[in-house]
Amino acid sequence: QQPVQSPQAVILREGEDAVINCSSSKALYSVHWYRQKHGDAPVFLMILLKGGEQKGHDKISASFNEKKQQSSLYLTASQLSYSGTYFCGTETLSNTGNQFYFGTGTSLTVIP
Amino acid sequence: NAGVMQNPRHLVRRRGQEARLRCSPMKGHSHVYWYRQLPEEGLKFMVYLQKENIIDESGMPKERFSAEFPKEGPSILRIQQVVRGDSAAYFCASSLLAGTGANVLTFGAGSRLTVL
Numbered sequence: 001q002q003p004v005q006s007p008q009a010v011i012l013r014e015g016e017d018a019v020i021n022c023s024s025s026k027a028l029y030s031v032h033w034y035r036q037k038h039g040d041a042p043v044f045l046m047i048l049l050k051g052g053e054q055k056g057h058d059k060i061s062a063s064f065n066e067k068k069q070q071s072s073l074y075l076t077a078s079q080l081s082y083s084g085t086y087f088c089g090t091e092t093l094s095n096t097g098n099q100f101y102f103g104t105g106t107s108l109t110v111i112p
Numbered sequence: 113n114a115g116v117m118q119n120p121r122h123l124v125r126r127r128g129q130e131a132r133l134r135c136s137p138m139k140g141h142s143h144v145y146w147y148r149q150l151p152e153e154g155l156k157f158m159v160y161l162q163k164e165n166i167i168d169e170s171g172m173p174k175e176r177f178s179a180e181f182p183k184e185g186p187s188i189l190r191i192q193q194v195v196r197g198d199s200a201a202y203f204c205a206s207s208l209l210a211g212t213g214a215n216v217l218t219f220g221a222g223s224r225l226t227v228l
Binding site for chain 1 (some may be wrong): 116123145147156157160162167168188191203205215217218219220221222
């Protein structure tokens with residue numbers, strides 16, 4: 001039930017781009033992306049609801065392919081502040097409620 | 113409007129003792145999720161609760177662990193007879209609605225349990 005993320009870790013120089021992938025074996029209702037720094041509380045980045053939806057703010061965007069049950073997070077022209085661990089969260093619906101499972105995380109380090 | 117409040121932030125227990133972790137969801141949120149995170153690892157789902165109901169506890173160990181979310185007061189994650197392997201950060205998250213697709217989870221700062 002836990003989604004699979006790749007890569008596990010990536011190191012970038014400022015200004016470089018990165019893509020983080022997330023896939024699930026279950027039918028998804030939505031995909032969420034969070035960022036966690038230094039073991040603090042994960043912070044919400046964005047939610048994607050519909051198949052094929054793309055969203056973004058600033059230079060961070062994401063896409064969601066509902067049919068393939070996959071999502072990708074795109075970080076362009078990376079900044080030092082982008083460093084952290086990125087988690088995708090998958091939401092599935094059941095009769096009893098919504099279930100959220102998180103991927104294993106992708107550690108992103110941006111260096112000057 | 114306070115966010116998700118977790119306490120204690122840090123808890124040290126000796127093997128065999130009990131640990132109680134508390135989570136007060138955001139105001140108006142009636143759905144609570146607990147996750148465990150080991151160092152350098154992901155967020156592992158433990159349990160999903162609504163007020164007075166356990167909706168999904170498939171991620172929680174069958175023994176020693178229990179959770180509740182009473183009508184009044186915070187949600188509590190209880191670990192009895194703790195062992196060293198229970199040492200981890202325990203995060204609580206809350207959400208407002210179910211089934212709408214706009215179910216953003218807001219996380220607390222976590223409770224870090226160390227078992228000596």
